């Protein structure tokens with residue numbers, strides 16, 4: 001084990017890397033560098049005074065497969081088992097997903113077989129249509145790219161198969177691989193959970209990781225963006241705006257493009273490969289209504305680009321996690337998320353004033369509308385300059401037109417999450433092989449973890465950190 005390990009990036013991948021490093025019998029000195037003013041990366045949850053939780057990033061984690069079980073093991077060790085909110089297999093949010101097409105919601109067939117067959121009213125197998133739609137940026141070679149992606153995902157790397165944000169809505173549950181015998185994971189299997197969240201929202205996982213690693217000697221630094229990374233006298237030299245630090249090993253848990261910008265000129269071929277891993281932006285609009293009901297019950301619905309290229313889909317958050325609706329105490333005060341957003345939060349927090357409607361004290365209904373993705377620029381222009389009112393009105397209109405909800409929700413929170421979903425376009429896996437070869441040929445003590453590489457789901461990110469640390473420690477990746 002190298003004496004000093006610098007982990008760059010304090011999202012779930014970087015935090016999980018610190019956690020695994022510090023569980024080692026003789027842990028190294030661990031330094032975590034995070035550019036923004038908070039830890040968690042895309043794990044962003046807003047809690048309202050009424051106890052409602054709005055997720056601006058991931059909202060549900062799959063328990064299936066070895067990676068899912070390992071995450072639950074970590075959750076238990078962090079003392080969060082009592083906070084887990086599980087969605088059992090027979091729950092409507094597990095069983096029902098929809099596709100909005102031709103102005104109507106169509107139930108998606110359950111099970112992989114149903115997705116791979118053409119099922120009326122669809123002229124082609126839903127899986128391919130939806131996969132192509134969600135993952136292919138306009139202008140690339142869609143079929144080949146999607147096909148290669150699916151081959152990868154459904155082949156040896158099956159546990160990573162449900163990586164995409166919305167793809168999880170379309171794919172059935174399951175998974176394989178060595179699953180550790182952990183009580184929470186056993187419960188998840190017995191109850192056939194399709195997904196889980198945490199009572200305090202997904203961001204509380206990041207908080208728990210910080211609470212775990214801090215007292216174990218990790219040095220955690222916010223407002224510490226890596227600007228330059230180079231080899232110097234057999235060690236890494238990491239340049240920050242106000243200082244320079246050195247380390248024997250670097251675990252990069254920042255987006256590939258951010259690492260590319262920091263690399264020295266002599267790593268130019270590596271920087272070029274990393275810089276080519278693109279990411280799409282998503283506008284996440286959390287909507288809350290009072291005293292209204294959905295016309296259908298389920299996880300949510302997808303919107304194919306043939307129907308509306310700007311709209312990815314709507315997640316019915318209240319169905320899966322009613323615990324996050326909060327206790328209705330009256331008319332909401334103000335709008336969470338519009339103020340008090342931690343400085344340096346990835347994405348652009350914007351919002352509208354809450355528009356109270358409905359009877360105070362009536363139950364709330366929470367939805368998340370996702371817009372943009374590969375089609376963001378085409379639909380809304382530059383993510384950094386996309387007009388908030390346009391995004392909000394598109395989201396409100398979608399909820400009204402697709403679900404018959406009132407045009408004015410009681411609360412609306414908008415976050416434009418810039419470059420948040422890495423795009424595994426044609427040639428991605430070959431690129432990863434070239435990157436690995438470059439690192440091996442030069443014997444560079446650099447590990448690459450996180451969503452840019454082998455899977456974007458929370459489980460994938462945590463697994464990538466665990467595997468990287470396992471390699472450093474010389475332990476098998478499936479050891480809990």
Ligand SMILES: Cc1cc2nc3c(=O)[nH]c(=O)nc-3n(C[C@H](O)[C@H](O)[C@H](O)COP(=O)(O)OP(=O)(O)OC[C@H]3O[C@@H](n4cnc5c(N)ncnc54)[C@H](O)[C@@H]3O)c2cc1C
Pocket residue numbers: 008009010011012013014033034035036039040041042043056057058059060061062165224225226227253254255258262282284346417420421449450451452456457458459461
């Ligand atoms: C809207 C949305 C919904 C999602 N929904 C789900 C879901 O329901 N289920 C699921 O499993 N997954 C979901 N995902 C995917 C998953 O949440 C992400 O892929 C995952 O959180 C990425 O974690 P990460 O640590 O790899 O990257 P990040 O979260 O991007 O963390 C990287 C960190 O590095 C920091 N950083 C960047 N540059 C530098 C630098 N130069 N120096 C230092 N620090 C730097 C950033 O500030 C950030 O904190 C969703 C993602 C999004 C955006």
